[in-house]
Every structure is written in structure tokens, then in C-alpha cells.
Amino acid sequence: MALNLIKLCVGCDSVEDLEEWISFRLDERRRAGEPVEQYHTTRMVPTRRDELLDGGSLYWVIKGSVQCRQRLLDVRPFVDDEGISRCHLVLDPVVTRTDWQPRRAFQGWRYLKVQDAPADLGAGHAGLAEMPPKLRQELADLGLL
Secondary structure, three states: OOEEEEEEOOOOOOHHHHHHHHHHHHHHHHHOOOOOOEEEEEOOOOOOHHHHOOOOEEEEEEOOEEEEEEEEEEEEEEEOOOOOEEEEEEEOOOOEEEEEEEOOOOOOEEEEEHHHOOOEOOHHHHHHHHOOHHHHHHHHHOOOO
16 A cells, blocks of 8 residues: 655745756756656664655645645665665655645654645646645635635
């Protein structure tokens, strides 16, 4: 059964910021002749790898709400130059917008059960993705999203 991760998206003010950052990093890797894949580096290595790779995603908390997700493709533990164990969470570069779900700040990542994850925005909510980020945030703060 699939399992997800949830993490704060530090430094991004909107889903659009995240998408721009992903595009920038992929272009950098392409120009450098490196494998063109997107990953997030984390210190803690998830122990439930098989469940995560059985259709799991990384859900991003942006400005106090889960707003989007990226499908997990691989979990690659490694040791950095300073001898510290770390992990690359390899992600599908496609960002899928989700219903907004309020979340308090926390450190690192957490497991997120499928039943607790917000639903993807469906065809009936296509206009929400086109809304300016500030307006979406105000509506979410009011509990209307």
C-alpha cells in the first residue's frame, strides 16, 4: 500500500515559485551534462522505502497549507563529503496541485497516510490553479479553499 511524505517547501511563496525553481535546476543540470532529474536532499532516510515507491508522493506545505505534490520515483541514501548520511528523494518534476490543507510548521519530513492526504485538484476546480497566489492564500485563510 502506498505511503506519502509531507515536507515544508522552504523558500517558496507559491506553487509557481516551486515550478520555476524545478525548471531552473533541471536546466542547470542539463547544461552541466549531469543526469536531468529532480531530487530533494534530506538528512533523514525514510525506512519505509518500498511503501513510498508504491505510488507515493511528496506533499509540499507552502505558506502554511499543503498545496501540491510530486510523485516519488526513488529514495537514494548516500554519505556526503563530511561523512554525514543523507538521502536524495528523487521526484517526478511534474507538480500536481492539490486541495489546500492547513498545516502547522514542523521540521524535516513526516510520513503521510494516503487517507490523510489532500485530493488532487479535479477538473471542476481548474479555475483555482489560475487564481493569483495571494487570492488563493486569502481564501484559504478564511477557510474557503
